[in-house]
Amino acid sequence: MFFNFKYSPRFEMVSSTSPAGAAGTIPCFSVGGGAEVGRRTGPASGSRFRFPSRVRSCGARAIFWGVRVDEGPLASRCGGALGQPARPPRGVDGWYGPAESRASGSAPPLPRPLVSEAAGTRAEAPHAGREASCCLQDTMNAIVALCHFCELHGPRTLFCTEVLHAPLPQGAGNGDSPGQGEQAEEEEGGIQMSSRIRAHSPAEGASAESSSPGPKKSDMCEGCRSLAAGHPGYISHDKETSIKYVSHQHPNHPQLFSIVRQACVRSLSCEVCPGREGPIFFGDEQHGFVFSHTFFIKDSLARGFQRWYSIIAIMMDRIYLINSWPFLLGKIRGIIDELQGKALKVFEAEQFGCPQRAQRMNTAFTPFLHQRNGNAARSLTSLTSDDNLWACLHTSFAWLLKACGSRLTEKLLEGAPTEDTLVQMEKLADLEEESESWDNSEAEEEEKAPVLPEGAGGRELTKCPTESSLLSDCANWQPRKLSVFKSLRHMRQVLGAPSFRMLAWHVLMGNQVIWKSRDADLVHSAFEVLRTMLPVGCVRIIPYSSQYEEAYRCNFLGLSPHVQIPSHVLSSEFAVVVEAHTAPRSSLHPAGCEDDQSLSKYEFVVTSGSPVAADRVGPTILNKMEAALTNQNLSVGVVDQCLVCLKEEWMNKVKVLFKFTKVDSRPKEDTQKLLSVLGASEEDNVRLLKFWMTGLSKTYKSHLMSAVRSPTASEPRN
Amino acid sequence: MSQVLGKPQPEDEDDDEEDELVGLADYGDGPDSSDADPDSGAEEGVLDFSDPFSTEVKPRILLMGLRRSGKSSIQKVVFHKMSPNETLFLESTNKICREDVSNSSFVNFQIWDFPGQIDFFDPTFDYEMIFRGTGALIFVIDSQDDYMEALARLHLTVTRAYKVNTDINFEVFIHKVDGLSDDHKIETQRDIHQRANDDLADAGLEKIHLSFYLTSIYDHSIFEAFSKVVQKLIPQLPTLENLLNIFISNSGIEKAFLFDVVSKIYIATDSTPVDMQTYELCCDMIDVVIDISCIYGLKEDGAGTPYDKESTAIIKLNNTTVLYLKEVTKFLALVCFVREESFERKGLIDYNFHCFRKAIHEVFEVRMKMVKSRKVQNRLQKKKGATPNGTPNVLLQ
Numbered sequence A: 001m002f003f004n005f006k007y008s009p010r011f012e013m014v015s016s017t018s019p020a021g022a023a024g025t026i027p028c029f030s031v032g033g034g035a036e037v038g039r040r041t042g043p044a045s046g047s048r049f050r051f052p053s054r055v056r057s058c059g060a061r062a063i064f065w066g067v068r069v070d071e072g073p074l075a076s077r078c079g080g081a082l083g084q085p086a087r088p089p090r091g092v093d094g095w096y097g098p099a100e101s102r103a104s105g106s107a108p109p110l111p112r113p114l115v116s117e118a119a120g121t122r123a124e125a126p127h128a129g130r131e132a133s134c135c136l137q138d139t140m141n142a143i144v145a146l147c148h149f150c151e152l153h154g155p156r157t158l159f160c161t162e163v164l165h166a167p168l169p170q171g172a173g174n175g176d177s178p179g180q181g182e183q184a185e186e187e188e189g190g191i192q193m194s195s196r197i198r199a200h201s202p203a204e205g206a207s208a209e210s211s212s213p214g215p216k217k218s219d220m221c222e223g224c225r226s227l228a229a230g231h232p233g234y235i236s237h238d239k240e241t242s243i244k245y246v247s248h249q250h251p252n253h254p255q256l257f258s259i260v261r262q263a264c265v266r267s268l269s270c271e272v273c274p275g276r277e278g279p280i281f282f283g284d285e286q287h288g289f290v291f292s293h294t295f296f297i298k299d300s301l302a303r304g305f306q307r308w309y310s311i312i313a314i315m316m317d318r319i320y321l322i323n324s325w326p327f328l329l330g331k332i333r334g335i336i337d338e339l340q341g342k343a344l345k346v347f348e349a350e351q352f353g354c355p356q357r358a359q360r361m362n363t364a365f366t367p368f369l370h371q372r373n374g375n376a377a378r379s380l381t382s383l384t385s386d387d388n389l390w391a392c393l394h395t396s397f398a399w400l401l402k403a404c405g406s407r408l409t410e411k412l413l414e415g416a417p418t419e420d421t422l423v424q425m426e427k428l429a430d431l432e433e434e435s436e437s438w439d440n441s442e443a444e445e446e447e448k449a450p451v452l453p454e455g456a457g458g459r460e461l462t463k464c465p466t467e468s469s470l471l472s473d474c475a476n477w478q479p480r481k482l483s484v485f486k487s488l489r490h491m492r493q494v495l496g497a498p499s500f501r502m503l504a505w506h507v508l509m510g511n512q513v514i515w516k517s518r519d520a521d522l523v524h525s526a527f528e529v530l531r532t533m534l535p536v537g538c539v540r541i542i543p544y545s546s547q548y549e550e551a552y553r554c555n556f557l558g559l560s561p562h563v564q565i566p567s568h569v570l571s572s573e574f575a576v577v578v579e580a581h582t583a584p585r586s587s588l589h590p591a592g593c594e595d596d597q598s599l600s601k602y603e604f605v606v607t608s609g610s611p612v613a614a615d616r617v618g619p620t621i622l623n624k625m626e627a628a629l630t631n632q633n634l635s636v637g638v639v640d641q642c643l644v645c646l647k648e649e650w651m652n653k654v655k656v657l658f659k660f661t662k663v664d665s666r667p668k669e670d671t672q673k674l675l676s677v678l679g680a681s682e683e684d685n686v687r688l689l690k691f692w693m694t695g696l697s698k699t700y701k702s703h704l705m706s707a708v709r710s711p712t713a714s715e716p717r718n
Numbered sequence B: 001m002s003q004v005l006g007k008p009q010p011e012d013e014d015d016d017e018e019d020e021l022v023g024l025a026d027y028g029d030g031p032d033s034s035d036a037d038p039d040s041g042a043e044e045g046v047l048d049f050s051d052p053f054s055t056e057v058k059p060r061i062l063l064m065g066l067r068r069s070g071k072s073s074i075q076k077v078v079f080h081k082m083s084p085n086e087t088l089f090l091e092s093t094n095k096i097c098r099e100d101v102s103n104s105s106f107v108n109f110q111i112w113d114f115p116g117q118i119d120f121f122d123p124t125f126d127y128e129m130i131f132r133g134t135g136a137l138i139f140v141i142d143s144q145d146d147y148m149e150a151l152a153r154l155h156l157t158v159t160r161a162y163k164v165n166t167d168i169n170f171e172v173f174i175h176k177v178d179g180l181s182d183d184h185k186i187e188t189q190r191d192i193h194q195r196a197n198d199d200l201a202d203a204g205l206e207k208i209h210l211s212f213y214l215t216s217i218y219d220h221s222i223f224e225a226f227s228k229v230v231q232k233l234i235p236q237l238p239t240l241e242n243l244l245n246i247f248i249s250n251s252g253i254e255k256a257f258l259f260d261v262v263s264k265i266y267i268a269t270d271s272t273p274v275d276m277q278t279y280e281l282c283c284d285m286i287d288v289v290i291d292i293s294c295i296y297g298l299k300e301d302g303a304g305t306p307y308d309k310e311s312t313a314i315i316k317l318n319n320t321t322v323l324y325l326k327e328v329t330k331f332l333a334l335v336c337f338v339r340e341e342s343f344e345r346k347g348l349i350d351y352n353f354h355c356f357r358k359a360i361h362e363v364f365e366v367r368m369k370m371v372k373s374r375k376v377q378n379r380l381q382k383k384k385g386a387t388p389n390g391t392p393n394v395l396l397q
């Protein structure tokens, strides 16, 4: 997991173990599939299109499991494949019109059917434009289509499969309510389009027909038609997700029609693929992003003995599409190979029977034999001599849509996780069983804190207050009383620069920091502020104790004033003591604003066994932190971020050093060289690095260890 | 050009002149320079037909027309030496095929072969961009088919294009006439001419001039027609014609063509009328010369070019006519028809040819200077990242 994070600003893709994704093969073409449905199968409105369960990684078992069965009668195979028997649809009397000519009843009819529409719509019908963009961006996520460059008619969409979500999501309706019929249909789980058909009056359908976006019948030849004129199309139900996969010659919704049409024209007649056959990517926000794979199909009667096709996948989400590229390429390539293989067989058989080259040469000069409309374009079905072609394509495309949709899930991340995040996550995991009460009950924690028994286990010692969010490390601790420290800058003001510097130095070095005060809240706030200087993993706090605790148990220790601190500690250079006495005078720090008034009743004395020499350079990070704190142009928020960055910078050095010394066990001289490369060869910096090394996440450490032991080892689990 | 063509002069004077030919060394005139720097010669010898003062956009010749009218065939036969029979197996064109005719040939322009099925007046396509840089629009009509639809398309195309760019030459190829009888050809041409111009008149656009050609890839008519299309795009054409006129009248030559050797397009001829047979003979002669020198003229390892400044050929026909071919530039050849009795004074012809050749070089020298200075400009422009032909919608092959 750790190295799985893509440094994408938005989200990452994680492969799921969904069976659909893992299935890995395209259903065979020899299998019939796709139960035929009633004529009125088109989506009633654009807002129903949605890519299947993209966020739910493995919600849906592949419903097409059975598709790969090769034997058995067609009907049962269909049933097995799709979970839907190909039973005759009901309510025949309610049907009307051929499937191709359906247009949505809700969207305004658009007079001009072709590519122009997408551009034109915005101006002509702003309402429709808005609706389209909403339906595409929010819900419609993918369409797969087969396109053909017809010798007579140019680029044409032959067959396309859409994802249809049902029932209609709440609030998405645009005057086209699915009604209860839809509900009933879902309950029965069958393929009954009848209920939906009743929801629309035939009259409505008739008017829709006139505005159908599809090309006129007269403009169609065998070559650019897939389903016969009266064919209702194919539909597959995914019961688990109540998603339907619907296949037609053209999408019925005018906006989708024009998007597919545009993608088809671009894929076949505009975009250049080196080598002509192959995958390309193009698109834009408005018309969607397109994966297109062009290919030839052999045809002995075609002018160049081959015809030009493409399979396109259109999505509105560019990143998703690009991430799906290898998957789509592999599967679509598989579909294409199958088609080409079949067509080649047909072609070779035909050439054997009647060599076209010679025949054409012979008839070349017979006038009027080669008229423009002379050659009847042939359908793909006849080119591959596969009567089940469209049903098979439907299953393949639907499978593709489903598998592609459940392959990847996206996770919201605000950039790469910091080391702190990881440590916190680990701690969270350790504390999982009792973590519920911790989530945001700061009060509870505070109640607990002062009464910590002597034998407080390591668990409590290293407990991280989870109120600071996992994603942002800046302390968002809210003061409820006035006598508290609010930020490092505040503390620096209160203590004065020299004292603060000494204190900070000890904090960064990992020395024990002891605060003595009657006011536990004050101590608590001081620790909350000081801890932001250190990586989370380096912080061990005992907020308030009635007896001294050893340095190995905590580096932040709060004590009540009367507690005796052992003398060796007091004289040690590895400890610093801050005493908060009640100040005799009312205002020690006149510079402070009114906020400080409550603190002004205290006088702070910072002492250590070995005071830091004033001319000592100190760790680099300390100087940088001080610079940030003194720079009044930086707001508190900026300073916080600055600290996060500085810590991350030095944590990275720690990681390098860790790998170098602990994992690779390199000799001293090398380490010295490395340190100078890192800009950390001074004694203070080295000490700091060594201390911080204790704060590395287990994940990281074990990853490095295992990576060394076996270079091919997979990433450690989180 | 100031050189007066006239009587033969002593050889030594000729040599002296050779030395005075300052600035012509670029063209491989000197014995050394030709081999020394063939590439620069090749590059510089390219003639750019665009207006010298306009930006560096090669003039486009568009091939438009309905599907299967023969556009791709024309392009392949004229510029790729494809045999006409092979065109039977050409695929239908699915996207605009753009081809530069400059590296291989003296002429320098782009040919855009359009797919017949796609409506480029659809708003998705930027047809204004297509027509803006266009020098000539060739509309191909299949004469063996019913041409009513083609005429409607012709009308639409011409009027739209004219609105964008009034400088386009509109050329209508009445194509595949090999399938028509002679009477039928004339009748078809008359009919198409009539209808097309009537349509324009009805639209109030009489000022648009359409030129009509009867063409077929199975004979030389397509080369002839293409020659005329290209000639109209050559700004130096009157000068070249004039030079040829002076040359033939002083040398007793019947007819002379200046040929682009690679495409067999003639870029200029004298002002006497061209008849088809003469033109075909010239084409055939070029083929013979190139074929022979390909077979016998190249070195063992295939090095060398079949056409260089030594290239020359004389073919005597049995009707007292002599065909005489001589190299003019790397890409151009002069082919003359001479009566046998005139050809007896070959010295005179050669001398005059020498003058003519020099004059031609001078004509194009002006051009080269323009091209050179423009190249410098272009380089500067390119640095700025200018894309002169950027088209958002139509991507070309």
Ligand SMILES: Nc1nc2c(ncn2[C@@H]2O[C@H](COP(=O)(O)OP(=O)(O)OP(=O)(O)O)[C@@H](O)[C@H]2O)c(=O)[nH]1
Residues within 6 Å of the ligand: A364, A365, A370, B065, B066, B067, B068, B069, B070, B071, B072, B073, B074, B084, B086, B087, B088, B089, B090, B091, B092, B093, B094, B114, B115, B116, B117, B175, B176, B177, B178, B179, B215, B216, B217, B218
């Ligand atoms: N008889 C005859 N046939 C020709 C001639 N020129 C082209 N053809 C034939 O016309 C057919 C179509 O030629 P193409 O050049 O591919 O047509 P196109 O105009 O490019 O067609 P699209 O690319 O579909 O727009 C081929 O079979 C050629 O052999 C001609 O001059 N005479």
Ligand SMILES: [Mg+2]
Residues within 6 Å of the ligand: B071, B072, B073, B091, B092, B093, B113, B114, B115, B116
């Ligand atoms: Mg073509």
